[in-house]
Amino acid sequence: MYIIASDATIVSRAAGRVLIAGTEASLDEIRAIVATLTEKARGQVFIEVPSAEHVDPIATPECVTVTWLPRDARSGDMGSGLACAPGQAVGRAVRAWVGEMSTGDAEIDGDAVCVWVGRDVPNDFATV
DSSP: OEEEOSSHHHHHTOSSEEEEEEEGGGHHHHHHHHHHOOTTOEEEEEEEESSGGGOOOOOOOTEEEEEEEEGGGSBSSTTTOOBOOTTHHHHHHHHHHHHHHOOSOHHHHOSOEEEEEOTTSOGGGGGO
């Protein structure tokens, strides 16, 4: 089960796993949300940035992983030859994470995942 969070308070109170995602446009919000997590938090943070030069490490609880996604090191749609558009890499990363971490069976999946996604991620992302 997924709980869609609209603000940091909901994420900080999450009893299960967390999934936080956005681009450089929401980096300040992501940092603020991560700062509210308890040491018992576990989950994933995806941050898409223009290039590796924009990576600026974030301190997280021990069981929360941050993955930086530099756009200039990724392609757009497969086979298109296009560059990665803003929000595209983070959308793919979240879809892949959800696919790996969820079976669709609440008994097998265990606790709920609290999800916060930056407004800068394209609307088609909601299909996850």
